Amino acid sequence: MNISLLTDLYEITMAYSYFKSNRNEISTFELFIRNLPKNRNFLVSAGIDDIIKIISEFHFTDDDIKYLKSLKLFSDDFLDYLKNFKFKGDVWAIPSGQIYFPNEPVIRITADRISAQLLETIILNQFNFQSMIASKCARIIISSRGIPCIDFSPRRDHGIDSALKVAKVSYICNFIGTSNVLAGKIFNIPVYGTMAHSYIMSFSDEETAFREFLKYFEEPVLLIDTYDTIEGAKKVIKLLKEGYKIKGVRIDSGDLVELSKKVKQIFKNEGFDIKIFLSGDLDEYVIDEILSKGAIADAFGVGTKMGTSSDAPYLNGVYKLVEDEYGFKIKTSPGKITLPGKKQVYRIYKNGIMEKDIIALEDEKCEGIPLLKKYIENGNVLEYEDIENSRKFFKENLSTLPDYLKTTRKSEIDYPIEVSDKLLKIKQELILHNHL
């Protein structure tokens, strides 16, 4: 399926008007997030890999053109133009795995106006969603205090594309793998999983189920909460005493703090050191709470609430015209004022920790490390992203995050974001001009 038509119709009607009136000048659009969602102190870039691929492969098939013709909105010369369409502009972005903040440009596209316009919807669709998931995962990684997390979300993710990309993004954000086999195949990331309650229930009793499973898998993780968790643990001990190798047990319901402590103790009392794997409605809030209360865990299976970013299920990323051949551009709708001009974000570190960011015009000289990187030049991809590299990059970046931002609740201090004097001045002048 060619996805280039996955766009709001207005992108094409606007493109048509630009085409007919020869207004296809070079323009710059920037994607940024308006504000931090609930409880978030920072955001994490993600999906740049997909966006680079989508832009470089963007085209319309004969079938797409036939459909557009059927809408009876567009002339044949425009449809011919679309048939031969290829992106020839420049794309800059903050790489996947980097930390960023509202109002900072995350993706910057400079291209003929039609090209930049036609990409808007699909870029927002991919970035808003993937960055939302990455931002959620970073919080879960922080709350889990080094205990490995695994993506268990496919059954609650919003469809197929979502399930695949949640697995990928969570892996970039230092989850150790996923239960999603197709994601394992496509992205070459580790897959995990052993048994469900239905497996246990398919046998006359729990012990028979465990014995049967042990016939076919070496050192599995056994699910012990189908009927009674403590009784389940006792059956595992019986099997361990018989010499079976069992890697761990999974508890998926009930009071995870009490049950994990009791189960660990029961095993310890008998001299067995086996792993405790916790799952069931986990997110950063629950993990933080149960660990604070002394829950014992060697790994977490994190599903629904991560895969849907349930407490903040969307990012309000927008894609705005900031400059064209006629000059700087600004929108002044109430509460929706934008920063004009082609921009770069500079980050200043102190002793290896993020100290502040400066949003400046692209050509300003500014201290700090520039965050936006050029991925596409004149339509040619300079660099694709690699999942393993993004994963390492995220880990490095997370280690530079100041402690005051590492909370599941809203930090009392905001991370400092400055706007350069030059940029502020241009903004004020434009606001004045628009209201004259």
Add this chain to the structure above:
Amino acid sequence: MNISLLTDLYEITMAYSYFKSNRNEISTFELFIRNLPKNRNFLVSAGIDDIIKIISEFHFTDDDIKYLKSLKLFSDDFLDYLKNFKFKGDVWAIPSGQIYFPNEPVIRITADRISAQLLETIILNQFNFQSMIASKCARIIISSRGIPCIDFSPRRDHGIDSALKVAKVSYICNFIGTSNVLAGKIFNIPVYGTMAHSYIMSFSDEETAFREFLKYFEEPVLLIDTYDTIEGAKKVIKLLKEGYKIKGVRIDSGDLVELSKKVKQIFKNEGFDIKIFLSGDLDEYVIDEILSKGAIADAFGVGTKMGTSSDAPYLNGVYKLVEDEYGFKIKTSPGKITLPGKKQVYRIYKNGIMEKDIIALEDEKCEGIPLLKKYIENGNVLEYEDIENSRKFFKENLSTLPDYLKTTRKSEIDYPIEVSDKLLKIKQELILHNHL
């Protein structure tokens, strides 16, 4: 892309154990929702169309098998079995567009145990998500009091599959169409859209932008809030007086109640009756509120909050073993007790309005209309779903919904769901047995 591997790994490890130990007896699994999400009084079935297609086409490619082999978990005889896998069971479901409630089986699959198990994840992925969206859309349709709604969500939906299916599901739930062109093409549903703020901003001033757009589109909807909504409306009046045909204006920001009233009045004063199109962070709560306060609207563009079901971004649907050749099955984990046996849901109407539902065993004689319908028999599809039929079906069903459930907040009265005496008795016996 073949999506049959979009499954949790444990479905395949369990299937392997069933295969090796010859435990592939006929079993029945049912999908149901555990409880109503926040503020919801009912749910709407959706995605049955996709699920029927996915089940009937379910297979593993050579490439899938090669990947599974690389995991070094499975023997060659099992991989050969998967290579020749085809679903040969029966599938029952409550059709897309029907209203249903927690604990009611919505999908029932009777098949050899391996088949039923391998389908779990993908069925949950599609149903949980699509039914969540349908349930959200039904609320928006109720709150919008007959004013047409259009899907504006692609830029915030969770990926590509999500954006396509949100468009489809919202159309089934009586939205009049979508901004999503690819969805329009694939599902043959109406597409809508005219211009964005960036279009207006690309011209030296708003009036020039309007004039340019009017050259290429007959009777468009013009966006009037880029700089100042009232000034925007005055420019539209100027153009109307010059004889241009303009269908309506769109307001996307600011106080929608005050602005829509003022704008309507301005047009009325000049003798023009043009449509007011409202958008910008709308959902059932906002629509209800602004209409109560007298907002004027001829259509709503509903995006982010609908496409992510933002106040309740997941349904906790589960898929449980309820019966196999050894008898009825039940799970007794705390808070997760299931209803055993192959079931049917009967709905009793009074004067055309839903009165109560009865959950009973499939073979019980029961008053009322059975909701679950057979879609697949011995692997053969008896019926595919058609979007236009589902749309009509939803409309009919919504007209039978009792008034006390038509609120955006939790209804004070729950819709009555009974469990048949026979089913209750079996459940009690099984609970007793499991705890002995």
